[in-house]
Amino acid sequence: MSNQDRNSRRRFLRQIGATSLLAVASPLASLAAKENAEERMLHYEKKISTGDKIRLGVIGFGIQGHYDLQTALKVPGVELAGICDLYTGRLENAKELFGKELFTTRNYKELLDKKDIDAVIIATTDCWHARITKDALAKGKAVYCEKPMVYKISEGPEVIAAQRKSGKVLQVGSQRVSSIGLAKAKELLAAGEIGKLNMVNAVYDRQSSIGAWQYTIPKDANAATTDWDRFIEVTEKMAYDSKKFFWWRAFKEVGTGVAGDLFIHLLSGTHFITNSKGPHTIYSTGQFSYWKDGRNMPDVMSGVMQYADTPEHPAFQLTLQVNFVSGTGGQEIIRFVGSEGVMEVHGNDIAIRHSIMPEAPGFGGYDSVFTFSKAMQQEMQKEYDAKWTAAQRRSPRKEDINFKAPDGYDEHLDHFTHFFDAIRTGKPVVEDAVFGFRAAAPALSCNESYFQKKVITWDPLNMKLV
Numbered sequence: 239m240s241n242q243d244r245n246s247r248r249r250f251l252r253q254i255g256a257t258s259l260l261a262v263a264s265p266l267a268s269l270a271a272k273e274n275a276e277e278r279m280l281h282y283e284k285k286i287s288t289g290d291k292i293r294l295g296v297i298g299f300g301i302q303g304h305y306d307l308q309t310a311l312k313v314p315g316v317e318l319a320g321i322c323d324l325y326t327g328r329l330e331n332a333k334e335l336f337g338k339e340l341f342t343t344r345n346y347k348e349l350l351d352k353k354d355i356d357a358v359i360i361a362t363t364d365c366w367h368a369r370i371t372k373d374a375l376a377k378g379k380a381v382y383c384e385k386p387m388v389y390k391i392s393e394g395p396e397v398i399a400a401q402r403k404s405g406k407v408l409q410v411g412s413q414r415v416s417s418i419g420l421a422k423a424k425e426l427l428a429a430g431e432i433g434k435l436n437m438v439n440a441v442y443d444r445q446s447s448i449g450a451w452q453y454t455i456p457k458d459a460n461a462a463t464t465d466w467d468r469f470i471e472v473t474e475k476m477a478y479d480s481k482k483f484f485w486w487r488a489f490k491e492v493g494t495g496v497a498g499d500l501f502i503h504l505l506s507g508t509h510f511i512t513n514s515k516g517p518h519t520i521y522s523t524g525q526f527s528y529w530k531d532g533r534n535m536p537d538v539m540s541g542v543m544q545y546a547d548t549p550e551h552p553a554f555q556l557t558l559q560v561n562f563v564s565g566t567g568g569q570e571i572i573r574f575v576g577s578e579g580v581m582e583v584h585g586n587d588i589a590i591r592h593s594i595m596p597e598a599p600g601f602g603g604y605d606s607v608f609t610f611s612k613a614m615q616q617e618m619q620k621e622y623d624a625k626w627t628a629a630q631r632r633s634p635r636k637e638d639i640n641f642k643a644p645d646g647y648d649e650h651l652d653h654f655t656h657f658f659d660a661i662r663t664g665k666p667v668v669e670d671a672v673f674g675f676r677a678a679a680p681a682l683s684c685n686e687s688y689f690q691k692k693v694i695t696w697d698p699l700n701m702k703l704v
Contacts, residue, residue: 290315290662291315291316291317292315292316292317292356292357292658292661292662293317293318293319293354293355293356293357294307294310294311294316294317294318294319294355294356294357294358294359295318295319295320295321295322295349295350295352295355295357295358295359295379296318296320296321296322296358296359296361297322297323297346297349297358297359297360297361297362297370297374298322298323298359298360298361298362298363298366298384299321299322299323299328299329299331299332299361300323300328300361301453302361302384302411303323303359303361305650306359306361306382306384306411306654307321307359309648309650309651309654310359310382310654310658312651312654313651313654313655313658315658316658318336318340319341319352319354319355320340320341320342320343320349320352320355321336321340321341321342321343321349322342322343322344322345322346322348322349323342323344324344324464324465324468324469324483325456325459325463325464325465325483326344326458326463327456327458327463329342329343329344344465344468345468346370346373347373350373350374350377350379351377355379356379356380356661357379357380357381357382357407357657357658357661358370358374358379358380358381358382359382359384360374360381360382360383360384361384361411362384363469363486363492363493364386364389364486364487364492364493364494364498365389365472365473365491365492365493366389366472367383367384367386367387367388367389367393368387368388368389368390368393368396368397369472371383371387371397371400371408372396372397372400375400375401375403375404375406375408376400376404378404378406379406380406380407380408380657380660380661381401381406381407381408381409382409382411382654382657383408383409383410383411383674384410384411385410385411385412385498385502385503385506385674385677385678386410386494386498386502386674386677386678386681386682387410387671387674387675387677387678388675388678388682389494389498389682390682391678391679391682391683391686391703394675394678394679394701395675395701397671397675398671398672398675401670401671407657407660407661407667408667408670408671408674409653409656409657409660409667409668409669409670410669410670410671410673410674410677410678411653411669412502412503412506412507412669412674412677413649413650413652413653413654414503414506414507414510414649415506415507415510415653415668415669415673416649416652416653416655416656416668416669417586417643417647417649417652418586418643418647418649418652419583419585419586419587419588419641419643419649420507420510420511420583420586422588422641423511423574423581423583423588424510424511424512424513426581426588426590426639426641427511427512427574427576427581430578431578431579431581431590431592431639432574432575432576432577432578432579432580432581432590432592433576433577433578433579433594434552434576434577434578435512435551435552435554435574435575435576436552436553436554436555436575436576436577437554437555437556437557437574437575438508438512438554438555438556438557438572438573438574438575439556439557439559439571439572439573439575440504440505440507440508440556440557440558440559440571440572440573441504441558441559441560441569441570441571441572441573442500442501442503442504442559442560442569442570443559443560443561443562443564443566443568443569443570444560444561444562444564444568445562445563445564445565445566445567445568446568447529449562449568450528450529450537450562450563451485451487451488451533452485452529452531453484453485454484455480455481455484455485456484459480459483459484460478460480461478464478464480464483466478466483469483469492473491473492474491476491481531481532485533487499487535488529488531488532488533488534488535489533489534489535490534490535490685490689493535494535494681494682494685495535495536495539495685496524496535496536496537496539496560496562497522497539497541497681497682497684497685498678498681498682498685500560501539501541501558501560501680501681501684502677502678502681503570504558504572505556505558505677505680505681506669506673506677507572507583508556508572509673509676509677510668511572511574511583512545512550512551512554513550513551514545514548514550514551514698515548515550515676515698515699516545516676516677516679516680516696516698517543517544517545517556517680517696517698518544518545518546518695518696518697518698519543519544519693519694519695519696520541520542520543520680520683520684520687520693520694520695520696521541521542521543521687521692521693521694522539522540522541522542522558522683522684522685522687522688523539523540523541523687523688524536524538524539524540524688525537525538525539526538527561527562527563528562528563529562529563535685536688537561537562537563538560538561538562538563539558539559539560539684539688540557540558540559540560541556541557541558541559541684541687542555542556542557542558543555543556543557543558543680544556558684570584570585571583571584577595578592578593578594578636579591579592579593579594579636580593585643586642586643586647586649587640587641587642587643588639588640588641589638589639589640589641590638590639590640591638592635592636592637592638593633594633594634594635594636595633596630596631596632596633596634597626597630597631598622598625598626598630598631601618601619601622602619607619653668653669656668672701675701676698676701679696679701680696683696683703
């Protein structure tokens with residue numbers, strides 16, 4: 239291998255192998271992370287043979303489909319073999335980007351029939367995820383399916399069964415679960431840095447029209463250019479509506495709203511960090527505060543979930559929040575609250591602040607003791623002083639922790655690298671069908687709770703509604 243090629247691969251590994259920089263970024267880094275990065279470096283310094291190449295198809299070439307493909311092609315040995323989308327303008331865009339010879343189609347089954355495609359990215363409207371995933375697995379393709387893995391809870395067991403029957407790799411696209419930031423948070427929580435966990439507050443706010451899904455609709459949009467009849471094959475019959483095609487997240491007939499778009503990220507991250515299988519009770523509420531544009535999914539939504547005491551974690555309560563007209567300007571944070579401190583996860587950056595109660599119980603100050611007789615106050619003060627030392631009365635001090643991911647780190651690239659590594663080596667993916675369903679079901683239950691105005695009970699172990 240030439241020095242130029244070797245340097246190129248090392249530059250690539252500084253992007254995907256930022257796990258190798260974890261030790262530099264924090265003295266608390268695990269040796270396993272460094273070993274994994276070194277193993278990956280050896281793997282990618284080999285010349286990519288024909289057998290190692292992965293031919294990729296994309297089904298759904300909208301915003302996320304573009305970003306997913308752009309990231310996937312950064313992984314060595316991955317080649318584009320075809321793109322499917324219902325809107326003709328996106329197929330034209332695909333040929334403009336990748337050449338006139340690129341295979342394009344409006345029928346995803348034609349793409350799945352191609353023998354030279356090894357894996358597919360499914361970045362379609364939510365209502366199509368399960369059907370295309372099952373069809374792709376049946377055709378022997380590895381699948382990277384955008385979140386949520388399913389549109390309906392009832393679809394989850396079918397997708398899990400299809401993956402197991404096919405033996406092919408299936409990874410769900412909540413890329414944060416592959417991040418070094420969440421890996422570090424998981425490590426710190428397990429080490430007891432914030433004591434015993436009791437609450438998680440998770441927020442994903444936005445404040446922009448694009449953030450609220452008011453995407454630009456092309457001037458030539460109509461029932462013919464979007465293949466509307468095919469689009470609604472898996473839904474109820476509906477008259478053509480350009481908003482439902484291009485702003486689909488905002489409509490329950492085809493999308494899953496803030497729960498399927500953003501709650502799912504917060505749930506995936508929380509489950510990864512805590513090793514949780516999911517909550518047992520779910521309640522949510524929402525409102526239409528600002529984006530009154532015909533949508534039928536709320537633009538402000540909150541959820542409360544209760545997690546039971548399990549071998550993986552103590553009992554804790556999770557609160558979820560999405561606000562599409564947030565005066566904060568937008569924020570994404572998961573805050574883990576424990577008996578000895580709080581851990582805040584901002585993207586891939588982590589801050590831990592400690593607050594530890596003293597061993598001695600409180601006495602005096604804002605306390606009822608001053609309301610007693612002077613004789614009683616003096617007697618009880620004397621007893622307290624004799625029982626508890628000055629050290630026992632003070633709050634123990636513990637050094638705070640800050641972790642910052644290396645500049646330029648990209649968890650999206652790490653997530654795709656894990657996906658392609660799994661195809662090549664047989665190693666398990668970070669977010670398989672079971673993990674994906676255990677995150678999707680509570681998120682979708684928030685919609686059920688909102689519309690039905692009731693508490694939803696979920697069995698996280700057996701993955702079914704109660």
